[in-house]
Amino acid sequence: MGRYVARRLLQMIPVFLGTTFLVFMMVYSLPGDPIKAMFGDHAADPATVAHLKHQYHLDMPWWQHYPLYVWQLLHGDLGQTFGGVDVSQVLSQAFPVTIRLALLAFVIEIVVGLGLGLLAGLRRGKVADKLVLVFTLLVISVPVFVIGYICSTVFGITLAWTTPTVQDSNNLGQLLLPAFVLASLSLAYVARLTRTSLVENVRADYMRTAMAKGLPRRRIIVNHLLRNSLIPVVTFLGTDLGALMGGAIVTEGIFNVQGVGNALYRAIRASEGPTVVGIVSVLVIVYLISSLLVDLLYAVLDPRIRYA
Incomplete structure (x- = not known):
């Protein structure tokens, strides 16, 4: 290892x-x-x-x-903005906000996406399965900025459940709605990928063997079906964590979240090369680390996978 x-x-x-x-x-x-x-x-x-x-x-x-x-x-120097501010200082202010937003969106993606995928996969062909397929297809078809404006208008203005824009980027409660919007597209893919993987593995030989042994249904689903079905889902989730951080530009712009996406958008508009390259360099490191962690997690999910 x-x-x-x-x-x-x-x-x-x-x-x-x-x-x-x-x-x-x-x-x-x-x-x-x-x-x-x-x-x-x-x-x-x-x-x-x-x-x-x-x-x-x-x-x-x-x-x-x-x-x-x-x-x-x-030497740890990311350069300076054209305003004379260190890029590392810009990142130190914006990065924690984006990390909180991305992690919150990641949790929503896992909980909602896996939940819908399990519901659809275990009830294939039934009403629940068809509803999940229609819902995820709708979410995939609608652009993220449209979902953002709809959620901001409905939940922030009409129902007044939360603020339409984020007033305090350190408040997790105010980040909940933009996190859901940020995670919406990914959770739809996770749900469909989980459903497809479950449907394929439920007909595998090891599943028939486990059922023939008379094992409890819950143990069969958790220890055999779910564990083997999660490998492609974990691949998507691992790479998507970096995508959530880098793809937050639209969401942060709609909800006025002062994170990396907002800083990157302002830097692109001002043609500030040092800021753009510095932020992208950090995001590349995040992608590389997440891909390594995903590969190592394979061996945990599937004992047949070993890294010599």
């Missing part, structure tokens, strides 16, 4: 460098001058513009700038 983890960690290095290289190239190859854009319609002093370009290494080609960025990254 230790050798496998070490090998995976070494494999993460070229993946991380390749991903950050592509993002860096795309961000810094965009046309336009972000330094002059800072001044808007006001005439910018050429000396000030030249000083800022030199400070942010914008006076050199991106392929020369990238090695400097990697060197700074190895």
Whole structure:
């Protein structure tokens, strides 16, 4: 197991460098001058513009700038925004908010998604199964921003169960509605994936053997059916945790959540390359760690899987 983890960690290095290289190239190859854009319609002093370009290494080609960025990254320096604020400081303020939002959405995704998938899979062809299929198809078909505005209007304004926008990003109660919206698409996929996996495994040989032995139905479902059916679901959930953090831009914008998605959106609008690349670099690390944890969790769910 230790050798496998070490090998995976070494494999993460070229993946991380390749991903950050592509993002860096795309961000810094965009046309336009972000330094002059800072001044808007006001005439910018050429000396000030030249000083800022030199400070942010914008006076050199991106392929020369990238090695400097990697060197700074190895020393824990994510760079500075054009306002002179460290990107690490921006992340330290926004990241905890997005983590709370993503984890809350992740819990909703697991509880609701697995619950609906179990209900549909164990009652295949019945009314409950058809209702779950229709509900999940509806959620998948409707864009997230539409679901967000509907939930904000219905639950925040009409029913007044919560605030239509988040006033305090540290309040879990106010984050509950945006977390549900953020998790809505994923929980629909989890429900359908769980149902499909259950339907496939319920006809497997080991299930017939367990029933022939006269084992209790609850033990058959929990220890045999559910455990083997969760492997593809865990794969989706592991990669989706990073997607929830990176895909919170629309949800955070609708509900005014001051998280990473909001910060990334503002940085993209202001063409702040250091902020965009810094945030994306951290999200790439989250993706890589979650994928490693998913692989290790396989051996827990299925004893036949061993990492030598």
